[in-house]
Amino acid sequence: xxxxxxxxxxxxxxxxxxxxxxxxxxxxxxxxxxxAANAMTGFATSVIGCGVEAGIERELSVDETPDGRPxxxxxxxxxxxxxxxxxxxxxxxxxxxxxxxxxxxxxxESEDKINxxxxxxxxxxxxxxxxxxxxxxxxxxxxMDGEFLTQETTGMVRAIGGGNFLILATSQPAALxxxxxxxxxxxxxxxxxxxxxxxxxxxxxxxxSKYKTMFASTNDAFCxxxxxxTNSELSPEIESVMEIVIDGLTFDDIASSxxxxxxxxxxLGANSGVKRISAGNYGGKLGPHLFKLHxxxxxxxx
Amino acid sequence: MNxxxxxxxxxxxxxxxxxxxxxxxxxxxxxxxxxxxxxxxxNSLVRVDEIFAITGSDAQHIHFKNTSGKLDYLGANMTxxxxxxxxxxxxxxxxxxxxxxIHCQGNAEAFAACSMRGGLLKIDGNTGDFLGAGSDGSRxxxxxxxxxxxxxxxxRVGDQMRRGxxxxxxxxxxxxxxxxxxxxxxxxxxxxxxxxxxxxxxxLLLQKQPKLHATIQDCGSxxxxxxxxxxxSFTNYNTPFSKLSTQRVxxxxxxxxxxxxxxxxxxxx
Numbered sequence: 001x002x003x004x005x006x007x008x009x010x011x012x013x014x015x016x017x018x019x020x021x022x023x024x025x026x027x028x029x030x031x032x033x034x035x036a037a038n039a040m041t042g043f044a045t046s047v048i049g050c051g052v053e054a055g056i057e058r059e060l061s062v063d064e065t066p067d068g069r070p071x072x073x074x075x076x077x078x079x080x081x082x083x084x085x086x087x088x089x090x091x092x093x094x095x096x097x098x099x100x101x102x103x104x105x106x107x108x109e110s111e112d113k114i115n116x117x118x119x120x121x122x123x124x125x126x127x128x129x130x131x132x133x134x135x136x137x138x139x140x141x142x143x144m145d146g147e148f149l150t151q152e153t154t155g156m157v158r159a160i161g162g163g164n165f166l167i168l169a170t171s172q173p174a175a176l177x178x179x180x181x182x183x184x185x186x187x188x189x190x191x192x193x194x195x196x197x198x199x200x201x202x203x204x205x206x207x208x209s210k211y212k213t214m215f216a217s218t219n220d221a222f223c224x225x226x227x228x229x230t231n232s233e234l235s236p237e238i239e240s241v242m243e244i245v246i247d248g249l250t251f252d253d254i255a256s257s258x259x260x261x262x263x264x265x266x267x268l269g270a271n272s273g274v275k276r277i278s279a280g281n282y283g284g285k286l287g288p289h290l291f292k293l294h295x296x297x298x299x300x301x302x
Numbered sequence: 303m304n305x306x307x308x309x310x311x312x313x314x315x316x317x318x319x320x321x322x323x324x325x326x327x328x329x330x331x332x333x334x335x336x337x338x339x340x341x342x343x344x345n346s347l348v349r350v351d352e353i354f355a356i357t358g359s360d361a362q363h364i365h366f367k368n369t370s371g372k373l374d375y376l377g378a379n380m381t382x383x384x385x386x387x388x389x390x391x392x393x394x395x396x397x398x399x400x401x402x403x404i405h406c407q408g409n410a411e412a413f414a415a416c417s418m419r420g421g422l423l424k425i426d427g428n429t430g431d432f433l434g435a436g437s438d439g440s441r442x443x444x445x446x447x448x449x450x451x452x453x454x455x456x457x458r459v460g461d462q463m464r465r466g467x468x469x470x471x472x473x474x475x476x477x478x479x480x481x482x483x484x485x486x487x488x489x490x491x492x493x494x495x496x497x498x499x500x501x502x503x504x505x506l507l508l509q510k511q512p513k514l515h516a517t518i519q520d521c522g523s524x525x526x527x528x529x530x531x532x533x534x535s536f537t538n539y540n541t542p543f544s545k546l547s548t549q550r551v552x553x554x555x556x557x558x559x560x561x562x563x564x565x566x567x568x569x570x571x
Contacts, residue, residue: 067530103527127563129503130484131528132465134535140528149528 001294005270006277008262008293013164014281015289018047018077019084020159020249021114022107024060025096026071036102037072039095044076044087045196048216052078052087053161053247055193066105067149073107075193077161077247084156085114092150093120097141103149106136110155117141117150163246163254163291165262166204166222166278172240174273176200179242181268182261189257192248204243204280219280238275251289259296304358305386306336307365311355314372316344317392318353321375325383325402328361366391371411377404380421393430396423397437399447412456413437418466420447422539431456431475434468434487442483444468450541457494460487463504469536469543479506482564486532488543501557501564507532511552511568518556518566525549526567 001008025040027033037056044054054076065071076091078084096104097120104116117139121128124141130152131138137152167182169175183199186192194200209217220226221233222241234241244261248254262277279293308323319342328336337351350356358365362383366376369389377385378397387395390408399418405426406414412430415423417437433455434444443462450469457475460468460482468487476494479487482504493512501518529549536544550570556562 066534067527068534069527069530129505129563129565131486131505131532133531134538138528138531140526146524147526147528149531 001297003262003266003297004268006266006274008266008297009276009278010294011279012281012284012293013162013258013279013291014284014287015160015162015164015254015291016079016287017289018053018079018159018161018247019081019156020075020077020161020247021084021088021154021156022057022073022075023088023116023154024065024071024073024105024107026060026065026067026069026103026105027099028069028101030059030070030072032099032101033069033071036096036099037074039099040091041074041076041195042095045201047077047079047083047161051083052076053193053195054091055195055199055247057190057193058187066151067103069103075191075247075249077159077193077195081112081114081156088154089115089119092116093123096150097123097143097148100145105151106154108155108157110157112156113153114156116152116154118152120150157249159247159249160251160254160289161247162287163248163258163289164204164243164280165258165293166276166280167242167244167265167274168222168234168238168276168278169240169242170237170273170275175240175242178265178268178272178274179244182244182264185264186244186246186257186261189253189260191250191253192246192257194244194246196245199244201243201245202241204241207282207286222278233278235275243280251291254289255291255296258291258293259299262293262297303360305363305365306356306358306361307367308350308354308356310366310368310370310373311353314343314353314370317372317374318343319375320366320373320392321378321397323350323364323366324377324380324385325362325364326381328364331361333357333359369408371409374411376406377402377423380404390427391425394437395425395429396421396449399423409453415444415447415449415468417442417444418447418449419445422447423449425449425451425453428453428472429455431458432461433459433470434463434466435459435461444485448539450539452541454491459489460485460504463487467535469539469541471542478512479504479564479566482506490542498554498556498562498564498566500560500562502560502562504564506564506566507569508566509569509571514554514556514566517558518554519558521553521555523550523552523570526551526553529567 041054121139141148204219205216374392387406391410393411395414409427410429436443454472473491480499488507551567554566
């Protein structure tokens with residue numbers, strides 16, 4: 001498939017089942033909401049080393065937040081409910097409780113609940129106060145800047161992580177510029193996050209390694225400096241590859257995000273230096289969700 | 303279907319226990335069956351049709367007309383539907399109410415919303431003592447739901463209240479929030495003496511500062527973000543409380559006499 005002079009490989013991204021949650025962070029102003037949210041979603045690029053993958057989904061206006069203050073919504077994903085609960089409570093305690101004026105609220109409804117302030121309330125040392133408002137329980141914990149307000153729980157849903165595509169370009173600046181363009185467009189898609197720095201990952205991995213202790217290692221087939229030294233996927237003119245990884249609440253959300261991102265790159269045309277769009281997979285044997293690039297771009301998939 | 307209507311036929315000499323005249327008890331009963339239900343009138347049992355003229359058939363929406371303050375236990379332990387009292391109600395209005403809505407268009411006697419667990423109770427007039435308190439021997443008062451009083455309330459509002467919301471648009475008597483365990487009481491008017499007496503936890507949201515006794519301690523003026531959530535929840539109801547907007551309050555905590563952590567919030571004007 002050729003879109004505006006850029007080749008779309010006949011391949012697929014392979015994604016996994018995850019558990020996801022959404023938390024709404026508000027503060028006195030957007031600046032402090034971002035400070036809290038950035039801390040909470042920091043060091044959360046990959047479940048391999050961070051436990052969770054998290055990111056800021058979007059900004060929320062004062063009309064959209066429970067307490068009428070400016071805020072942001074964040075999405076957080078983990079491979080299982082236990083680790084998601086543990087990471088959320090740790091990050092709430094270290095990043096939201098500590099951030100001036102910040103408050104946290106449930107951002108998603110579901111039968112499965114996950115603790116936001118349920119245990120954090122004990123920080124109040126007996127001075128904490130519960131309020132049940134419209135059937136939802138909140139905790140008010142006295143802190144030095146006033147009161148820390150948090151909802152007791154938020155929802156936890158089944159989600160999908162690991163949707164991705166690769167941008168193959170003739171130079172590193174061209175690959176990065178195209179990735180940035182894609183990320184700007186994908187940020188407008190709801191229910192997804194791109195958890196890596198700036199939304200882009202340059203160290204795509206394959207399963208396994210020559211070293212026994214490593215269960216993932218560099219994706220040598222897409223490393224441009226190894227074109228002659230390994231079984232490369234790259235043609236001679238490709239000098240840099242960037243990957244965008246997407247976690248989302250549903251298959252359709254990720255498919256929609258991938259389509260928007262790839263389309264934004266293709267709109268740049270072949271003169272941008274981008275030659276191919278591909279995707280990372282494990283032969284379709286590990287992940288239950290396959291995002292076929294041709295189907296996504298022809299609108300058959302979502 | 304027309305609302306099932308009980309029209310009081312006579313001036314009552316004694317109290318009538320109306321606890322059986324609520325939607326779940328009367329569902330699928332004919333007018334004749336309802337007429338022969340035995341209810342307490344003073345110390346004797348009488349048929350319902352000796353006290354009331356019965357019309358209509360929709361037992362989910364019950365109306366009481368031409369009522370008096372001797373009709374006790376209206377809507378007691380109700381679990382669904384609605385009851386409209388077109389006049390005054392007796393004691394224990396909405397006693398143990400679990401769900402549904404009760405609207406009293408006149409005054410209600412003491413113990414309204416006593417041991418209430420859920421639903422909505424609206425009183426357009428005044429009500430007596432022990433609004434939202436516990437019943438005899440109970441260690442806990444109201445356990446949930448919302449009460450809105452357009453007029454004044456008597457003494458001991460929310461005594462031992464455990465959960466729920468009471469909004470009083472008029473005045474409240476002495477000992478408002480006494481022995482309160484949790485929940486929220488709002489009062490727009492004046493309060494009597496000993497507000498928050500022996501209060502353990504919970505919130506009194508007041509527009510006017512009452513004279514507080516020595517063991518209720520001043521914690522200064524603050525801006526509390528949770529009030530925005532509370533005020534938003536008031537917009538579900540037709541009450542002046544829904545027009546509150548300030549998050550600036552003076553906070554008093556007590557009752558220190560019982561190591562209490564209850565709060566009295568005085569809204570800034």
